[in-house]
Amino acid sequence: MxxxxxxxxxxxxxxxxxxxxGWLRPQxxxxxxxxxxxxxxxxxxxxxxxxxxxxxxxxxxxxxxxxxxxxxxxxxxxxxxxxxxxxxxxxxxxxxxxxxxxxxxxxxxxxxxxxxxxxxxxxxxxxxxxxxxxxxxxxxxxxxxxxxxxxxxxxxxxxxxxxxxxxxxxxxxxxxxxxxxxxxxxxxxxxxxxxxxxxxxxxxxxxxxxxxxxxxxxxxxxxxxxxxxxxxxxxxxxDRVRKLDVLEVEVHEAAGDEQLRTLRATPGVEQVTVETRGPVDTVTVHAQPSAGNHGAVMAALAGLRTGKVTSREPTLEDAYVSIIGASGATGEQ
Missing domain, CATH: 3.40.50.300 (P-loop containing nucleotide triphosphate hydrolases)
Incomplete structure (x- = not known):
């Protein structure tokens, strides 16, 4: 061009x-x-x-x-x-x-x-x-x-x-x-x-x-x-996240820090995000496509009341979340 x-x-x-x-000692x-x-x-x-x-x-x-x-x-x-x-x-x-x-x-x-x-x-x-x-x-x-x-x-x-x-x-x-x-x-x-x-x-x-x-x-x-x-x-x-599976799990009670840490440490899991929609949390997991990954994700959420579980193709929003998450950026300055 x-x-x-x-x-x-x-x-x-x-x-x-x-x-x-500061007021007394402004910096x-x-x-x-x-x-x-x-x-x-x-x-x-x-x-x-x-x-x-x-x-x-x-x-x-x-x-x-x-x-x-x-x-x-x-x-x-x-x-x-x-x-x-x-x-x-x-x-x-x-x-x-x-x-x-x-x-x-x-x-x-x-x-x-x-x-x-x-x-x-x-x-x-x-x-x-x-x-x-x-x-x-x-x-x-x-x-x-x-x-x-x-x-x-x-x-x-x-x-x-x-x-x-x-x-x-x-x-x-x-x-x-x-x-x-x-x-x-x-x-x-x-x-x-x-x-x-x-x-x-x-x-x-x-x-x-x-x-x-x-x-x-x-x-x-x-x-x-x-x-x-x-x-x-x-x-x-x-295409940056096309190689990943996206699993969405509805959770009817808040996932604790320990459960989220276990989920993030699960082999094959690359990213975990949680979105609150009223009384229901949606836990979105980006994971390498391999046998047993979905079972490992559900095992990490054991003890929680889960609802609908959906597996889908990655979207632009997934790519965006992956890029922002990889940078460690929150947007706050």
Missing amino acids: TDHDLAIEAAGLCRSYHTRT RKTIQAVRGVSFTVGRGELFGLLGPNGAGKTTTIKMLNTLLLPTEGSARVLGHDVATDPVEVRRRIGYVFGGDRGLYERLSALDNLRYFAELYGVEAREQLPRIHELLESVGLKGREGERVEGYSRGMRQKLHIARGLLHRPEVLFLDEPTIGVDPVAARELRQMVADLVAAGTTVLLTTHYMAEADQLCDRIAVIASGTLRAEGTPTELK
Whole structure:
């Protein structure tokens, strides 16, 4: 891939913060939010950036869209350096983040888009046609006269996307766009993103929803504790755990530390995670496929009231958990 084919280039990006702790004897502390992150995104590609909370995803995006300066390293968007040529970068990008920030609640959707069209320098004669085109495409036509304070979470996210597309950006940063959105609205938003990419827009997406990343992304990078842990297509990442069996066991009482230690020490077992769903825990075991492994797993859980036991193919979520688990990262910084 030549430089002309690249939309985003990140090379050794680092970002540190200085904080003070304590009151009587305050101490300065340096936190490294991003540590030497490097990757490239091709034009027209949908690139996913996955990682736990506090892993450095949003900090990385903010460096790429000029909201933060890198402490070290460099980045270019469409050939323009984010540190030395930020104005040219901003003219070519859009930024959409999850949540309620970034809109004026007491204004209507139409007035919000008019305001941002002026802010983004959209030609006056193009503003209304562009706004009505976007309202139609995001499914808000007919509701544009209502105040945003009465909008649902899904409607707000659609308006966020419309706002980010007003100036026809070549690169769009989507930071958890479907967070807190109901399943129907999330499906509509995913289709909108897929349509944007099909039309030639380059998209960098962060999300916590593995199925969403698997469905949408051409390539994915996994970041944890500020460093890049893995990169590849969804299939390539899943191939990392394809050799493993995944066994899910419903447990109707909490598994004790001793039982979990025994399970993790069972020959062939590579990883164990526990997810609480109401009164039931789901113990997920990644193990080498071999005769007797399932029996050994159930023996380690002896004494607990178990329910449904399921064996399945590994998913992108399994690959993600394996990558994060292997790095020892929690996402807390």
